[in-house]
Each structure stands twice: as C-alpha cells, then as structure tokens.
Amino acid sequence: MAMFDLPTDTKQARKEYALFRKKLLEDGFxxxxxxxxxxxxxxxxxxxxxxxxxxxxxPPEGEVAVLSITDKQYERMEFMxxxxxxxRPGMPNQLELF
Amino acid sequence: MIKRTVEISREAVHLxxxxxxxxxxxxxxxxxxxxxxxxxxxxxxxxxxxxxxAALRHLAESNAAVVICGVNHLPAAILLxxxxxxxxxxxxxxxxxxxxxxxxxxxxxxxxxxxxAQAAVLPDSCGGRQRLKALISHVKSGDTxxxxxxxxxxxxxxxxPEVEFRRDPDRGGLNAxxxxxxxxxxxxxxxxxxxxxxxPAIGLHHRNRANPFCLAxxxxxxxxxxxxxxxxxxxxxxxxxxxxxxxxxxxxxLTQQTTLGGEKxxxxxxxxxxxxxxxxxxxxxxxxxxxxxxxx
Numbered sequence: 553m554a555m556f557d558l559p560t561d562t563k564q565a566r567k568e569y570a571l572f573r574k575k576l577l578e579d580g581f582x583x584x585x586x587x588x589x590x591x592x593x594x595x596x597x598x599x600x601x602x603x604x605x606x607x608x609x610x611p612p613e614g615e616v617a618v619l620s621i622t623d624k625q626y627e628r629m630e631f632m633x634x635x636x637x638x639x640r641p642g643m644p645n646q647l648e649l650f
Numbered sequence: 651m652i653k654r655t656v657e658i659s660r661e662a663v664h665l666x667x668x669x670x671x672x673x674x675x676x677x678x679x680x681x682x683x684x685x686x687x688x689x690x691x692x693x694x695x696x697x698x699x700x701x702x703x704a705a706l707r708h709l710a711e712s713n714a715a716v717v718i719c720g721v722n723h724l725p726a727a728i729l730l731x732x733x734x735x736x737x738x739x740x741x742x743x744x745x746x747x748x749x750x751x752x753x754x755x756x757x758x759x760x761x762x763x764x765x766x767a768q769a770a771v772l773p774d775s776c777g778g779r780q781r782l783k784a785l786i787s788h789v790k791s792g793d794t795x796x797x798x799x800x801x802x803x804x805x806x807x808x809x810x811p812e813v814e815f816r817r818d819p820d821r822g823g824l825n826a827x828x829x830x831x832x833x834x835x836x837x838x839x840x841x842x843x844x845x846x847x848x849x850p851a852i853g854l855h856h857r858n859r860a861n862p863f864c865l866a867x868x869x870x871x872x873x874x875x876x877x878x879x880x881x882x883x884x885x886x887x888x889x890x891x892x893x894x895x896x897x898x899x900x901x902x903x904l905t906q907q908t909t910l911g912g913e914k915x916x917x918x919x920x921x922x923x924x925x926x927x928x929x930x931x932x933x934x935x936x937x938x939x940x941x942x943x944x945x946x
Contacts, residue, residue, distance in 0.1 A: 577669035580685035594652070594688075644684070646905055649898050650658040650674060650696075 553621060554581060554589045554606060558614035568611040575609045592644055652916050653690025653714070655901050659723075659894050662698025667705045686712040690918060691837060693901065695719035715841040717834070723892055724826065725833035728863075730844050741847035741929065748854075748932045754792030756931060756939055757855040761793045762786050763872035763941045768805045770944075771875040771882075778808030792855070798871075805875075810882050824885060826892045831877030831900045832870065838904055838918055839873075840866040846925035869924070872941050873917075876903060908942035917942060 554576065558569040579602055581589040593599035599620055610616055656672075658665075664675040672689060674682040686708050694717065709716055710731040720726035769782040781804050789797045806817050810824075818825055843850045843865055853864025861867065880903055889896040904918045911923075920942035930936035 574669065578671075580671065580688070582683075644654065644688075646652060646654055647898060647901055648654065648656045648682075648684070649894060650656065650660055650663055650682075 553584070553619045554591075554616060555619070556587050556589075556614060556616040558611055558616075565613060568613070572609065572611045576606075579605055652905060652919055654684065654688050655691045655693070655904055656684065656689060657693045657695065657894075657897060657901055658699055659693075659695040659719075659897065662696050662700075664700045664702075665692075665705045666702045667708050670708065672705055672709065686714065689714040691715050691717060691834075691841065691904070693717045693719065693725070693834070693837075693897075695723055695897075697721075713841070713845055715837050717837045722826070723897075724829050725837060728837045728840055730840055730850070732844075736847075738847050742849055744929075744932050745848055745852050751791070752931065752934065753854040755937070756928075757868065758789050758791045758793055759939050760854070760868060760871050760941070761789050761798045763943075764798065764874065765789070765801045767872050767875040767943070768801060768878075771879045772805065772808050776808045776811070778804050809878060810885070813885070822892075823890060824881060827881045827884065827889070827896060827900065828877060830892055830897060831881060831903060832874060834901060835873050835877060835903065836863065836866050836870050839869050839921060842921040842925045843869070845922065846929055848925070848929065869928075876906065876917075876944055907945040909945055910940055910942040914945060915942075917944075 556572070558572065559565045560569055576589050579591065581591040584590045591602060593602060603618060603620075606616070606618065661676065663681070666673045666675055667686075668680070668683065670687075671683040671685050672692075673680045689709065689712065692709065692714060706716065706729065710729065713731050715731075716729035717725045718727045718729070765782050765786050769779045772779045772782070782801055785797050785801050785804075788795065806815070809815070813824070815824055817828075819829055840850045840863055848865065850865045851862045853861075854868045856864040856867045877900070880900060884896055884899055889899070905916045907914055908917045908920050909915075910920045913920075924940055924942060927936060927940040931939055
C-alpha cells in the first residue's frame, strides 16, 4: 500500500505528480482511494522488488509512505461509510480463466 | 517467481494494453487487468477474441508465450518471444555444434526418465510396472534399439485398464484431453527454451523434420506421464470432455510440485533450472541433465 502526498502548486510539480502516478499504475498498482494505491504481491521477495522500483521513481518533492500488509491483514480491513463502488479486488490467482 | 497463466474460453474479450498491463475489455469496458511481467502464458480459445498490436508486443517483451487454440480447442500456434538473451548467438552456436555423443547420451537419459515416470504412473499391482522398470537398463546411448516404443506399448496397455482406450491423436475424449495437456506443457517448455537463449527448432533426438519445436519435443518426454496421470484422475472424477473446468485442471499441471536436486518447486519454475542444466551439458560442463520429478 502506497500513500502519497505530492505538491501540485506549480506546473512542474503537477507534471511530476502525474508521472509518479503513471509509474505506479505501470508497476501494477491500482487506486484504492485518492492518493492511496495498492498492489498485491505474491511473496515478500516480490514485494521488495516493487518497493525498490518505487524508491527509484520517487518524486523529489512530497511524501510517500509505503506499508506492506499481509493477505490476512488486508482481509480484515473494514470498509465503512456508504455503499461500495465496486467489489474490492482480492488476491490474484495463479491461474485465471476467462 | 511463478508466472501467472490466463485462459480465455468462456467469453470473448478484447486484449489491449494500458499502463504496461494486459487489459481485458468486454463491451468497451475494462473488466480486468494483469501486469504483463507477471504473465507466463496466455491460452486463447475463444474465436471472438481480438487483440491490439501493443498487447501482443508487450507480452512478447515480457517473455510470455501466447498460445492460440484452433477450432478443435487444441493449441494450434504458439507466439514466442525472440530470445531477449545476451548470449543468443553463442548459445545457438553451441547448440548447433553439440557433439553427437553428447546428444545421444542426453537422449538416453531422457528416455530413461520417461520410462521411469511411466512406471510411476501405472498402478502398483499390475505387472506393467516391473516390466517397464526392467526395460530401463536396456536403453542404449541414443536409444538405438528404440526401447522407448517398446515401453510405450506396455505402458498404454496398462495405463487405464478400466476403460477401452486407444491412443490416437485425432480422436476426442481422453485423447483430446491428453493432447491439450501435452500441448500446454510443450508451450511452457518452448518458452523456457527461448528464455535460456536456445532455439526450440534444433533438437537432440528429433532432428531433420519439418518441426520448429524439435527440442521442446525432446524435453517434453519425461513429463508426458504427468499429463497422463492427471487426465486419468480427471476422467475418474467424471470429466469426459475437454470442458473449461477440465482445461483449468490441466493448466494446473504447470504449478505441480516437483523436486529437482533435493529442491521443491512448481514445475514451471524447475523447467528453467532444467534448461540451465541443458546449456551446461551442451558446453560439456556437466554430464547429466537435471530433470524435475513430480513430488509424491
């Protein structure tokens, strides 16, 4: 789970923000809420790979916090307030049938 | 890390690319997306599937194989990445220059492993197991006396005694299930060959044929019994046609636990170790090929 707070006051800052967001998406993250992105990882090693990548494309300004949570912890997360916009995605399967 | 397998057969989708992810679009809406780097194989068996160029390109760049199924639902073509390997030319030269004795020795080992695997699939009680085990010691270098065929004859006779069965690649039912299983393994092996920097067209034993997958056909031999066993098991559970559930079960073979050199792991991962060992064999750094064996 990556949570970030980036400045958008100047044109340059907005550009960096957009670039950072794009790279997050390209790395397989999806948006859970504004500025909170999630990415399921198959293993701890795999999570480290993505953590390293994220570190490499960090924007110079602003704050990014990354929290690794386990499958179990994710499951226990409670979603409150209003109705769910859509089903929250679970862990991806190794085999997917379409 | 084990790569993900995607099978498309229930409903038509449009495969596209967005943010380096393979997207699944239905009625103009993205219903699912998977990062390409996590995909090992995409098996497409729905005639209504459409693709964008970018999707196929990025799958190839991420080292994923795309398997296209024909009207009979069996894999008809494999789209393989052109090896993104730094030593491709050297490997190719080593592969072409591989000395005959080395190839013959490796082929002997593969045949022995196949017969051994076949024996393991047969039921304990039947006599076929002992007969197969006895044959192993008769395999000569290059299997010049074709013990492989003799073993196959015994094997198929005992394989599924409750059912009247004849191995015929053109028939449906059990044969179609077997063919599907083999084709999936073959595609996975071809992918591993390419990612090891080798060329699937140049085989050890299967040679001089109009076959672009000679090497894959060599290396698949020890694993065919793995498919046979699973198909028999599925058939006993009541799967008598090549339904999507059945295909899903067969695709799970890729994740079957195997051991190699005391290490456990999914077959798809061990394959890469086996190919690494094949490269060392061709370079004469190693004499025996390491072949993964299914865990008990």
